[in-house]
Amino acid sequence: xxxxxxxxxxxxxxxxxxxxxxxxxxxxxxxxxxxxxxxxxxxxxxxxxxxxxxxxxxxxxxxxxxxxxxxxxxxxxxxxxxxxxxxxxxxxxxxxxxxxxxxxxxxxxxxxxxxxxxxxxxxxxxxxxxxxxxxxxxxxxxxxxxxxxxxxxxxxxxxxxxxxxxxxxxxxxxxxxxxxxxxxxxxxxxxxxxxxxxxxxxxxxxxxxxxxxxxxxxxxxxxxxxxxxxxxxxxxxxxxxxxxxxxxxxxxxxxxxxxxxxxxxxxxxxxxxxxxxxxxxxxxxxxxxxxxxxxxxxxxxxxxxxxxxxxxxxxxxxxxxxxxxxxxxxxxxxxxxxxxxxxxxxxxxxxxxxxxxxxxxxxxxxxxxxxxxxxxxxxxxxxxxxxxxxxxxxxxxxxxxxxxxxxxxxxxxxxxxxxxxxxxxxxxxxxxxxxxxxxxxxxxxxxxxxxxxxxxxxxxxxxxxxxxxxxx
Ligand SMILES: Cc1cc2nc3c(=O)[nH]c(=O)nc-3n(C[C@H](O)[C@H](O)[C@H](O)COP(=O)(O)OP(=O)(O)OC[C@H]3O[C@@H](n4cnc5c(N)ncnc54)[C@H](O)[C@@H]3O)c2cc1C
Numbered sequence: 001x002x003x004x005x006x007x008x009x010x011x012x013x014x015x016x017x018x019x020x021x022x023x024x025x026x027x028x029x030x031x032x033x034x035x036x037x038x039x040x041x042x043x044x045x046x047x048x049x050x051x052x053x054x055x056x057x058x059x060x061x062x063x064x065x066x067x068x069x070x071x072x073x074x075x076x077x078x079x080x081x082x083x084x085x086x087x088x089x090x091x092x093x094x095x096x097x098x099x100x101x102x103x104x105x106x107x108x109x110x111x112x113x114x115x116x117x118x119x120x121x122x123x124x125x126x127x128x129x130x131x132x133x134x135x136x137x138x139x140x141x142x143x144x145x146x147x148x149x150x151x152x153x154x155x156x157x158x159x160x161x162x163x164x165x166x167x168x169x170x171x172x173x174x175x176x177x178x179x180x181x182x183x184x185x186x187x188x189x190x191x192x193x194x195x196x197x198x199x200x201x202x203x204x205x206x207x208x209x210x211x212x213x214x215x216x217x218x219x220x221x222x223x224x225x226x227x228x229x230x231x232x233x234x235x236x237x238x239x240x241x242x243x244x245x246x247x248x249x250x251x252x253x254x255x256x257x258x259x260x261x262x263x264x265x266x267x268x269x270x271x272x273x274x275x276x277x278x279x280x281x282x283x284x285x286x287x288x289x290x291x292x293x294x295x296x297x298x299x300x301x302x303x304x305x306x307x308x309x310x311x312x313x314x315x316x317x318x319x320x321x322x323x324x325x326x327x328x329x330x331x332x333x334x335x336x337x338x339x340x341x342x343x344x345x346x347x348x349x350x351x352x353x354x355x356x357x358x359x360x361x362x363x364x365x366x367x368x369x370x371x372x373x374x375x376x377x378x379x380x381x382x383x384x385x386x387x388x389x390x391x392x393x394x395x396x397x398x399x400x401x402x403x404x405x406x407x408x409x410x411x412x413x414x415x416x417x418x419x420x421x422x423x424x425x426x427x428x429x430x431x432x433x434x435x436x437x438x439x440x441x442x443x444x445x446x447x448x449x450x451x452x453x454x455x456x457x458x459x460x461x462x463x464x465x466x467x468x469x470x471x472x
Contacts, residue, residue: 001013001015001018001031001053001054002053002095003053003054003074003076003077003095003096003097004053004076004077004093004094004095004096005074005075005076005077006075006076006077006459006460006461006463007075010095011074011075011076013074017074018054021056021066021070024066024070025056025058025059025063025066026059026060026062026063027056027057027058027059027060027063027103028056028057029054029055029056030054030055030056030057030100031054032051032054036057037055040055040057040081040098040100040102041055041092041098042084042326042327043081043084043085043086043089043091043092043326044083044084044085044086044087044145044324044326044327044330045086045087045088045089045329045330046326046327046328046329046330047089047329047330047331047402047431048088048089048092048431050089050092050093050094051094051095052079052092052093052094052095052096052097052098053095053096053097054097054098055081055097055098055099055100056097056098056099056100057100057102057103058099058100058101058103058104058121059103059104060104060209061175061177061183061209061210064099064101064177064207064209065177065181065182065183067097067099068177068178068179068180068181068207068461069181070097071097071461072179072180072181072461076096076097077093077095077096077097077463077464078096078097078098078099078461078462078464079091079092079093079096079097079098079099079464080098080099080101080149080203080207080462080464081098081099081100081101081102082101082120082121082147082148082149082150083102083121083123083124083145083146083147083148083149083150083151084102084147084326085143085145085146085147085150085151086150086427087330087331087332087428087429087430087431088429088430088431088433089431090150090202090464090465090466091150091464092464093464096464099207100121101119101120101121101149102121103121104119104120104121104122104209105119105121105122105123105126106118106119106122107119107122107126107127107129107130107131108130109130109131109133109134109136109215111134111136114136114214114215114216115172115212115213115214115215116130116131116136116138116212116213116215117210117211117212118148118210118211118212118213119209119210120148120149120207120208120209120210120211121147121149122147122148122149123144123145123146123147123148124140124141124143124144124145124146124147124148124151124317125144125145125314125317125318126148127140127148127213128140128144128313128314128317129314131215131218132218132220132312132313132314134215135217135218135219135220136215136216136217136218137160137215137216137218137284137313138160138167138170138213138214138215138216139156139157139158139160139161139163139164139165139166139167139169139170139213139216140152140156140158140160140167140317141156141157141158141167142158142159142255142317142320142365143318143320143321143324144314144317144318144321145321145324145326148167148211149203149208149211150202150203150427151167151427152167152168152171152199152211153168153198153199153200153201153202153203153208154168154200154202154381154425154426154427154466155167155168155200155379155381155425155426155427156168156427157365157367157371157389157425158317159222159224159253159282159284159316159317160216160218160253160284161253161367161369161370161371162248162250162251162252162253162366162367162368162369162370163216163250163251163284163369163370164214164216164370165369165370165371165373165374166199166200166371166379166381167213168198168199168200168379168381169199169370169371169374169378169379169381170213170214171199171211171212171213171214172187172188172212172213172214173185173186173187173195173211173212174186174187174195174198174208174210174211174212175208175209175210176191176194176198176205176206176207176208176209177206177207177209178205178206178456178457179206179456179457179458179459179461179462183209184206186198187212193451193452193455193456194206194452194456196379196380196448196452197380197448197449197452197453197456199379199380199381200379200380200381200382200426200442200445201380201442201445201449201452201468202426202465202466202468203462203465204449204452204453204457204462204465204466204467204468205452205453205456205457205462206456206457206462207462218284218313219287219313220312220313220314221287221310221311221312221313222282222283222284222287222290222310222311222312222313222316223281223282223283223287223290223291223293223294223308223309223310223311224280224281224282224283224308224309224311224316224319225280225281225307225308225309225311225316225319226257226266226278226279226280226281226305226306226307226308226319227278227279227281227297227298227300227303227305227306227307227308228261228267228271228276228277228278228303228304228305228306229276229277229278229300229301229302229303229304230271230274230275230276230277230304231258231274231275231276231277231349231352231353233277233300233301234258234277234345234348234349234352235345235349236300236301237256237277237279237300237301238256238277238340238345238348238349239345240279240296240297240300241254241256241279241340241364242340242345244296244297245340245366245368245388248366249285249293250369250370251283251284251285251290252281252282252283252290252293252294253281253282253284253365253366253367254279254280254281254297254366255279255280255363255364255365255366256277256278256279256280256348256363256364257277257278257280257361257362257363258275258276258277258278258348258349258352258361258362259275259276259278259352259355259359259360259361259362260273260274260275260276260355260357260358260359260360261273261274261275261276261304262323262358262359264305264322266305266306266307267304267305268304268305271304271305273358275352275353275355276304277352279297279308280308280319281294281297281308282316284313287310290310291310294308323359324395328359328395328396328397329395329396329397329398329399329401329402329405330393330394330395331394331402331405331406331409331430332391332392332393332394332409332428332430333391333392333409333410333412333413333430334389334390334391334392334413334424334425334428334429335389335390335413335416335417335419335420335421335423335424336383336385336386336387336388336389336390336420336421336423336424336425337364337386337387337388337389337390337419337420337421338385338386338387338388338421339387339388340364340388341419343419344390344416344419347412347415347416347419348362348364348416350415351392351408351411351412351415351416354408355408356396356401356404356405356408357394357395357396357397357401357405359395359396359397360392360393360394360395360396360405360408360409361391361393361395362390362391362392362393362412363389363390363391363392363393364388364389364390364391365388365389365391366387366388367386367387367388367389368386368387368388371384371386372384372385372386372387376444376445377444377445379445380442380445380448380449381426381442381445382423382442382443382444382445383421383423383425383441385421385423386421386423389425389428390416390419390420391428392408392409392412392413392416393409394406394408394409422440423440423441423443424437424440424441425441426438426441426442426466429441429466438466441466442466446468447471449468450468450469450470450471451471452468453468453469453470453471454470454471454472457470458470
């Protein structure tokens, strides 16, 4: 079997060498001829179509160590798949050996210490379900099928970020398999440099096998969900969004989506496909109070759909899943914003009005709060001046529609980027974004990251990521 090497040329691995690997594994090695290959090799973004030479579905830490040692021995190009949701397809690479972590989805909650120990193949929903058993929650993202690993290693924001910061601000420890194939622990006390680098610098320094998340009390019920209006109401809705977010208590997170209405059951058929503006709320404090706080949203004009209500926290966490299926084609452009200015609102409406696909959206997320209270140096995520995230989220079905949809996102972004803080979110970067965008995402931390890379992965074994150059 031919596999790409770190030096570039392919190496031919004889079958007895691969048999030797299989004997050492608790999990399984999967080849292109196996039925499971297709599911493992494909990722969320249907634009990405890489074919690794073979994959290993790891069962536990010892499999990860075995794989790293095997890859090092034969100088193989390695890629690591968590939830496979990275839009740039950084979980996969042609001709590589892939470590598929998707069978490592155990979560153990310590309710006394308020910590969740989550294996690195978990999806967000795995952690949410287990922590909610104890009326606790971790800071994670908005779509339950996303992998915790890529999300946390790049920062991670969601409905609880306003209260407690990036997901990575709330990691208290990680187990990591290093480029030498050794297991180490990283925390403030142990291997603190590695710990710092992994909380925003991606998988550049090792393979995380377990994340330990700080948890917070969270009753099983929140007030949340969407309210929708026809796009003609957008000026009033955006004005309200701006007023509410400027003064919102940290328990309240609001997002805006402008898009063609999805065929969702809470929107009547006559509106499907028509341009709408949607506000999504999560009030994570006392639900009685939450109902009062979201009342001005629900009473604005004449909504065409309203399911902003008391509901289980885990339900809200998976509410958007169906809008983001695996295999569709996706292209995003994103910026951090310091504010939602009038001029920006005009552009949001303008570019939402010419979306070329029924699935695409212009999205604003409010993230201001706890993350602004820490210094940039706290972690490589930096960007502590970010108060909103703008995402031009292109999403469509067919290859022959690529250009028009990519052009839409690029054009809207070009027209709106003057409103940016100058920073962008590393986890929203697409394949064609290069070093200047990584600089915009990690700028202030890059020097320190390159020193950490030189110490922990001088040979750049972990390179299928937003790759950090090792300092000389
Ligand atoms: C539908 C959707 C919704 C999203 N919503 C949010 C959101 O609400 N908030 C937010 O912050 N982000 C969000 N994101 C972005 C998300 O954070 C990134 O896509 C992230 O990369 C997903 O992680 P993953 O494990 O699924 O990624 P993968 O594609 O599996 O991996 C991404 C990168 O991480 C590396 N990696 C994976 N596992 C490990 C590991 N165990 N050790 C070391 N490196 C590893 C991979 O090698 C790769 O470089 C969303 C993305 C999608 C597609």
